[in-house]
Amino acid sequence: MYQIYLFVALLVVGYGFGQLAERRHLKSLIEREKVANALPAIASRFPATDRAYDQQLVSGSVVIASDYFKTFVSGLINLFGGRVTPFESLIDRARREALLRMKADAQRRGAGYVFNVKYETSRIGAGRVPAMEVLAYGTALVPGTAGRDLPGEAVHASADADAAVPVSG
Amino acid sequence: MLLSNLEVLPEQTIVRHLGLVQGSSVRSKHVGRDLGAMFKNLVGGELKGYTELLQDSREEATERLIAQASSLGADAVLNVRYSTSSIASGAAEIFVYGTAVTLAPR
Secondary structure (H helix, E strand, O other): OHHHHHHHHHHHHHHHHHHHHHHHHHHHHHHHHHHHOOOOEOOOOOOOOOOOEEEEEEEEEEEEEEEHHHHHHHHHHHHHOOOOHHHHHHHHHHHHHHHHHHHHHHHHOOOOEEEEEEEEEEEEOOOOOOEEEEEEEEEEEEEOOOOOOOOHHHHHHHOOHHHHOOOOO | OEEOOOOOOOOEEEEEEEEEEEEEEEEEOOHHHHHHHHHHHHHEEEOHHHHHHHHHHHHHHHHHHHHHHHHOOOOEEEEEEEEEEEEEOOEEEEEEEEEEEEEEEO
């Protein structure tokens, strides 16, 4: 009987704190993404090479853990198969966080663009404890010599709408 | 040492490819951090200790990559990639690799 109480208590604690943390995190992600959109992150491997800029490797990473409730529900879903939505939202948050940290790293170096952005996801943690690490990395293009431009037009022409935001700084 | 995961450079050409260079680092965390992580697994959220651990590990692997590249006399390492694998419970390997090249102004 005692074990059932403990299990229910853990589920409630996991659900309560987990949902609270998720809601808070999503809110802060949306706020920070609005700002970070000024610095386009592009998956293309080939920036224009006719202008001067410095290249620097930038990265951002986050290790995120599932809560007790998510772990339990995903175990249930595993029985029947189908979309494991609790983990979908978890990994989505981790990716967005990692990208934001990468952009923060790029901004510190005064970059105008981040090219060839790659994500890496790996499961870490011991045994049954689900924790994921997401790493986002790419090459920051930092304007080199004063008066020279970044490969602006070339980028805008080929990149999607996200990159069409004017670059500040 | 210039590190980049692109394959082209502005106003510079690649003179010579020196081949693949790499760096790796295997790390595990101490018991205290593991306990903290177990608690975090109840309520969810970021495991800051692990984030820092992997960050440090990645920096170390990158330093080894740079050391190998400079011993070859390289100017830059291009097309750098990271890879992470959990090789035992509680230990992760960070692996960085790329192509070492020498450069000349165009």
